[in-house]
Amino acid sequence: xxxxxxxxxxxxDPKEWDKVSMDxxxxxxxxxxxxxxxxxxxxxxxxxxLALRDLHGGEVVLLSMAPPFAQATLREGLAMGADRAVLVxxxxxxxxxxxxxxxxxxxxxxxxxxxxxxxCGNSSIDGSTAQVCSQLGEMLSLPNVxxxxxxxxxxxxKLSITQKIESGFVQLSARSPIVLSVRKELNxxxxxxxxxxxxxxxxxxxxxxxxxxxxxxxxxxxxxxxTKMAGLELRTFERKKEKLEGTAExxxxxxxxxxxxxGVLEC
Amino acid sequence: MEMAGNKNRDVWVFAEQRxxxxxxxxxxxxxxxxxLADSIGSKVVAVLFGHDxxxxxxxLVKHGADVVFVADSPLLAEYxxxxxxxxxxxxVTEHNPDIILMGAxxxxxxxxPRLAARLRTGLSAHCIDLKLNDDGNLLQVVPGWGGGVxxxxxxxxxxxxxxxVMPGAMKALPEMDRDxxxxxxxxxxxxxDMGPEFVKVERIVATEQPLEKADIVIAGGWGVxxxxxxxxxxxxxxxxxxxVGSTRPPVDxxxxxxxxxxxxxxxxxxxxxxIGIGISGVMHHxxxxxxxxxxxxxxxxxxxxxxxxxxxxxxxxxxxxxxKLIEEIKARKIQ
Numbered sequence: 001x002x003x004x005x006x007x008x009x010x011x012x013d014p015k016e017w018d019k020v021s022m023d024x025x026x027x028x029x030x031x032x033x034x035x036x037x038x039x040x041x042x043x044x045x046x047x048x049x050l051a052l053r054d055l056h057g058g059e060v061v062l063l064s065m066a067p068p069f070a071q072a073t074l075r076e077g078l079a080m081g082a083d084r085a086v087l088v089x090x091x092x093x094x095x096x097x098x099x100x101x102x103x104x105x106x107x108x109x110x111x112x113x114x115x116x117x118x119x120c121g122n123s124s125i126d127g128s129t130a131q132v133c134s135q136l137g138e139m140l141s142l143p144n145v146x147x148x149x150x151x152x153x154x155x156x157x158k159l160s161i162t163q164k165i166e167s168g169f170v171q172l173s174a175r176s177p178i179v180l181s182v183r184k185e186l187n188x189x190x191x192x193x194x195x196x197x198x199x200x201x202x203x204x205x206x207x208x209x210x211x212x213x214x215x216x217x218x219x220x221x222x223x224x225x226x227t228k229m230a231g232l233e234l235r236t237f238e239r240k241k242e243k244l245e246g247t248a249e250x251x252x253x254x255x256x257x258x259x260x261x262x263g264v265l266e267c
Numbered sequence: 268m269e270m271a272g273n274k275n276r277d278v279w280v281f282a283e284q285r286x287x288x289x290x291x292x293x294x295x296x297x298x299x300x301x302x303l304a305d306s307i308g309s310k311v312v313a314v315l316f317g318h319d320x321x322x323x324x325x326x327l328v329k330h331g332a333d334v335v336f337v338a339d340s341p342l343l344a345e346y347x348x349x350x351x352x353x354x355x356x357x358x359v360t361e362h363n364p365d366i367i368l369m370g371a372x373x374x375x376x377x378x379x380p381r382l383a384a385r386l387r388t389g390l391s392a393h394c395i396d397l398k399l400n401d402d403g404n405l406l407q408v409v410p411g412w413g414g415g416v417x418x419x420x421x422x423x424x425x426x427x428x429x430x431x432v433m434p435g436a437m438k439a440l441p442e443m444d445r446d447x448x449x450x451x452x453x454x455x456x457x458x459x460d461m462g463p464e465f466v467k468v469e470r471i472v473a474t475e476q477p478l479e480k481a482d483i484v485i486a487g488g489w490g491v492x493x494x495x496x497x498x499x500x501x502x503x504x505x506x507x508x509x510x511v512g513s514t515r516p517p518v519d520x521x522x523x524x525x526x527x528x529x530x531x532x533x534x535x536x537x538x539x540x541x542i543g544i545g546i547s548g549v550m551h552h553x554x555x556x557x558x559x560x561x562x563x564x565x566x567x568x569x570x571x572x573x574x575x576x577x578x579x580x581x582x583x584x585x586x587x588x589x590x591k592l593i594e595e596i597k598a599r600k601i602q
Contacts, residue, residue, distance in 0.1 A: 098380065098390070102384060123532075128393070129392035130376050130380075131383075134380035134381040135383070138352075138381050138384035139384060143348065143349055144348065147373050165373040166373055168471040170465070171465075174462065178463070225389070226389030226422050227390070228423060230421040233418075237557060240577075243581075244580065251581055252592050255563065255588070262540050262561040264540045265508075
């Protein structure tokens with residue numbers, strides 16, 4: 001392997017999601033003050049890349065499309081063991097849907113150039129469309145495979161891929177270059193060692209704007225995205241919320257009534 | 268693809284099958300497509316890919332399709348992303364459908380984005396509801412942020428409008444005695460690289476009743492506390508003839524398996540009776556069960572979020588309630 005690109009996305013720390021609120025005027029989500037972390041599945045993609053590099057050589061390059069603050073998140077990936085990072089960041093990218101995002105990441109991959117593999121997490125925990133892997137493959141005119149739970153490289157350079165489906169597993173045989181997105185069963189991401197944190201300090205993070213990437217403005221941002229947000233609401237629920245109280249016997253008697261009344265059991 | 272001049276308002280459904288067996292979502296989507304197409308006086312077209320499909324195409328008609336396009340070829344016998352994308356793109360370019368619905372399955376979530384990118388159109392993911400507005404735009408309701416918010420997505424300037432839909436979110440119509448056209452599509456693939464070769468499939472045969480088909484679901488969360496107590500849920504489910512579902516933590520602990528997980532990254536269930544035990548009620552789980560008819564929840568934390576989504580609330584330790592409930596139901600069954 002010469003080079004493996006790993007796409008990483010900074011996401012708001014899921015442990016602090018209860019702090020997310022919605023601006024009732026603009027109908028946008030307010031996520032200020034919530035720290036960002038690497039999207040959990042992207043860490044599994046990075047682990048897969050590092051394991052391949054450890055066995056077969058080459059370099060691991062992180063690629064992220066995000067605001068400038070994502071440098072801190074990329075530093076975390078460098079501390080895990082990636083060799084360098086490319087942050088593509090430009091105001092004109094804001095509001096891109098998955099199609100626009102795939103265009104931009106594809107431009108980033110072409111800028112990095114001469115890669116054998118592009119790895120990403122199967123989905124992100126915030127947007128969670130799980131659309132970028134296939135769309136990135138299409139934009140790069142490369143094949144892609146999602147739901148990867150097994151990945152091996154033979155001495156002849158063939159990739160043996162295991163893909164999880166509903167009824168089991170599919171085995172595929174592929175050549176590089178290819179775009180893959182991984183599930184968490186693939187591996188266990190390594191812990192970040194203190195020496196890794198120190199080493200990350202001197203690793204390079206290149207920041208590119210669209211002046212360097214030159215993605216057509218027709219394909220990116222809110223204006224270039226075919227999907228439009230038509231509404232956003234906090235989810236509300238209308239349920240009876242009837243509380244059963246009393247002794248355990250009282251509650252059980254009432255529960256049995258409810259269960260038989262709803263008609264799923266024969267009396 | 269721009270919508271200019273597109274008068275065709277057909278609603279297409281990708282009828283997913285592997286080895287001659289439809290994924291349940293295929294007929295669920297036809298049910299929804301029927302409703303959408305009837306509201307605008309257009310046709311439901313099912314698109315079927317594979318090999319040796321003669322026996323199964325008519326099932327799609329019986330469930331509501333007007334037309335079935337059958338791409339039957341040894342080249343498509345096993346699902347492969349690039350050949351399927353190629354054939355699908357050619358069909359779309361020829362017929363210009365207004366809407367394409369696919370299941371948010373392992374196959375659908377891989378194929379739909381690739382096809383949307385090739386057609387340069389919009390795609391919304393994991394929809395839980397679909398409606399047409401007066402302008403003929405498909406409003407696609409998707410959960411976000413672990414399900415705590417719902418967003419409505421539209422694709423006003425591009426056609427076709429594409430969605431992947433959560434399995435279980437729509438209802439299939441019962442089989443009807445009706446006629447439809449079954450049209451064969453000629454399949455030709457270009458000489459270009461068609462991506463990874465299929466080697467084999469290892470099938471894992473499920474032994475229990477499939478969760479998404481159960482009319483009674485007993486679901487457990489982190490609060491169940493141990494594998495030993497988890498068996499109480501299994502006993503209750505057996506007694507009621509239901510299935511056991513789970514949130515994420517019991518799967519991580521090994522009490523339950525991945526295919527028992529309910530929620531955004533698992534299954535959507537809509538049983539007549541859902542009993543949730545030791546479940547805190549994070550949105551990730553709630554989006555997979557909130558369409559259940561009667562929701563009963565038991566949790567010793569009297570402030571548990573799950574109670575907001577419940578019809579019947581028991582704020583007690585389930586260990587005091589469930590064993591007695593099992594006894595009581597057994598006693599009733601003997602009577």
